[in-house]
Structures are given as C-alpha cells and as structure tokens.
Amino acid sequence: MTASPATHLAERLADDIRSGRLPSGTLLPTHRQLAAQHGVALATASKVYAQLKAMGLVVGETGRGTFVRDRPLQREWDSADEARLNSETIDLSFNHPSQPGQADMLRSLLRELATSGDLAALLHQQPPGGRRHERQIVADFLARHRGIEMQGERIFLVNGAQHGLDIAVRTLLGPGDQLAVDTLTYPGLKMIASAQGVTLRPVPGLQDGPDMQALDHLCRERRVRAIYCMPTLHNPLGWVLSDRQRQAIVEIARRHDCFLIEDAAYAYLAEGAPSALVTRAPERTLYVSSLSKSVATGLRFGYLVVPEALMGRVRSQLRANHWSLPSLITAMGTRWIADGTVARLEAAHREEAGLRQAIARQVFAGMxxxxxxxxxxxxxxxxxxxxxxxxxxxxxEHSIAVSKAEAYATTTHAPHALRLGLSSVPLEQLEAVLRRVRNVIERFPI
Ligand SMILES: Cc1ncc(COP(=O)(O)O)c(C=O)c1O
Incomplete structure (x- = not known):
C-alpha cells in the first residue's frame, strides 16, 4: 500500500527537520502556501501539519504560524545510547517542567522590557553576582517563600544552579581536596568534581537519608573540606530530611569544621519541609538554587547564598569565571520573581507533580x-x-530515554536502577509512556 499524499509530504518534511535542513525555529509556510507549493488540496496540507505535530516535530502558535520545534537537548551522561535516540524519543532522562502559556508569558515580558524606561542599562556589564536591586529581589523572595532571611549582598546571581555549584566547589576546594557526597547523587556535581580534580568521598545512605554515623566517621578519618547535600528533595531518591537529620548534618559539619554545599534545585516542590541548612549554619553553608525546575531549564537564572567570610573569594571566582552576567537574563528572572510569576508557576508545578507521582505509583504498583x-x-x-x-x-529502541543509576553513583558498583523524570512528557501521555516502560521491563528476556 502506498502512503497517502499527506503522509508522503509529511515524511519528506520530517526528514528535512531531522536532518537539520529545516532548523529549529523555522517558520513553515501557511497551510495555503504549502498546498500551492506542492500542488495538493488545502485539506491535505492541513493533514501534513497535523501529522508533523503528532510526531512532535512542529508547533503551531495561534495567529503566528507553524514552527519547527526546538528539541530539548538529549542527556550527555548516557552517550552509549545516544545513537538510538532521535527526534521522536520520549525524554524521561531530564526534567524540563513547563506550564501552558509560557511562550506568551515570555513574549509579554520581552515586550514589557522593550518598552521599559531604562533599557540601555541592560547593555552595561554587571558587578560580580549581579546588580544590587536584583539581588535584593531574590533576598525578598527567599525570605517570603523559603524562610531564608539573608541580606541581598550575601546573594550572588549565577547562570543556573550548575554554575552556582561550580563556583561553590571552586571557592571551597582545589585539586585533591575531598568532598563528602551521597552514594547516589546529582550527576552534574560529579562532573564538576571530576573537572576540578576534587575527590568524592561517598557516604552510604539509609532508607530516608544519609547514614549520619558514617558521615561523622568519614569526616573524622579524612580531611573532608565540604559536604554536598540535597536536604529537600534529593535527586535521585526524593529524600526530604527531617529536622533531626538536618541538625545532625550541621553538628557534624561544625564538629569537623567542614563547609556545607546545600543544593535546593528541587526544594520548592516540598512545601513545609524543615528549615534549610543555610538558616541553621549560615557561617558555613553555600546554598544554591535556580529557576530551572520552576520556570524553564533554558532561562539560566540561579543564585548562590554564601557565608559572609567567603564573599570576597566568591566575587573573585565569578570575575575569573565569567566577568559579568547577561543583564537581560537577570532582568527577566528578577521581574518574574518580583511580579509573582515564579510563585505562581511553583504552585502549578507542585500541583502537577502530585498528579504525575500518582500516575507513576499506579503504573508501577507492586514494583x-x-x-x-x-x-x-x-x-x-x-x-x-x-x-x-x-x-x-x-x-x-522503544524511543524512550531514561537515566541509569551509574550516572548518579559515586561508588564503583552502581545498583541496577533507573531514574525516570516525570515532567518532560505531556500529562495526558504520561500514563501510556510509563506503561510502555513497565512492559519493556516485564517482558525483557532474562
Ligand atoms: C539537584 C540538581 N542540582 C542542580 C541542577 C542544575 O540546575 P540548573 O539547570 O539550574 O543549572 C540540577 C538539574 O537537573 C539538579 O537536578
């Protein structure tokens, strides 16, 4: 059976998109123009776009036309399977949370900025860590939404949490220095340590958090300079440490004179969690977070809260590292913080995370x-x-990308496990995608 004219044309265009001949963001002809160009009926042209949309290759924006979709970057730490991934791959390896209407939100913010009084200021370079009023906006946000009371000058704006972590590690440790981490931890931190020659010392985990006795023992036996932890929503295990566990970490850090690097990239999801380590031990905690998991991974807006005694060193690191932040990005991020957009998106993601978890629990029941x-x-x-x-x-091979435990492991033997990110797939498709994952696992020939 030969393909219909619509399918035939859709496949040709799909080829052009996948090969890059039609790059991301290209505005495609209107339905009428496409019909005229290829000598097909208008209804056929509409079917072509419907098929491309279903393949996830184009997006239609009302009143603006149809565009080649910008594919999120595939993961970098599982390169072995990269060759099998393509533009139709369903990405459970990364979380790219987004909410409906974000493109319009961005459009109106850019319009607002374009007509604002002091646009030329965005062409000036910034002091390291950002402009004072923008740092104060983050300080007010942290006080109001995270219970972290900190002067604006202690907050340094950075290009996302990964950048903040990199600066924190550079500030505290040099090649050969030792950093305590969980046996399963955030892969980006492993990359930073490896690039900087920092030695990771794994701390075994119990069911609900790190083994405090093992951490204490490690800090006593080795010259551990800092402890990296995610007390509120650990990636990948989801731990939210109790008040007692947090107090224990702080006491261990004080007893052995270690710094704490507190990664709060996902912390906003766990409302009502006990107070952050930075409020308990502000003299030794570097607290990092960003808008990647609440607004958009591509925004690259983050912040690093640092102890007063380290402010000069952090400033020098930032100068050496990138001289000045992109002013347009800090203007955008702080506007969205100040006008309540970030708080609104956080609430929407919290609600959605609950729904997505419920679907996952149902699909993987018994596992x-x-x-x-x-x-x-x-x-x-x-x-x-x-x-x-x-x-x-x-x-x-079933077009589903996942992360393997080895990306998270800091020991030589990783457990056989997968991490599935739930936020990159449209909510209405999630159940079917997770069922496919379960089927592949259950039917796998042993
Ligand atoms: C725990 C953790 N920390 C930091 C980051 C980096 O976030 P950003 O995109 O803000 O650099 C991530 C991203 O996945 C993360 O999971």
Missing part, C-alpha cells in the same frame, strides 16, 4: 519504586536479574 509524593522523578530499582544498561538500551 519497588523509591519516590517522594511531591517530586518530579522516580527511582526504579530493577529486578536482580536485569541489568540497567540492557533495559535502557531496550527502552531506547
């Missing part, structure tokens, strides 16, 4: 899922006989 009911990912230990790389490869 040993590790997840926090308010988080945007789940940790899925595999049955003993299944190897994570073979399952990840099988899933890639």
């Amino acid at each position: 040993p899922l590790v997840a926090n009911p308010c988080s945007l990912f789940v940790w899925l230990p595999l049955p003993d006989e299944l190897r994570m790389d073979r399952i990840a490869t099988a899933l890639a």
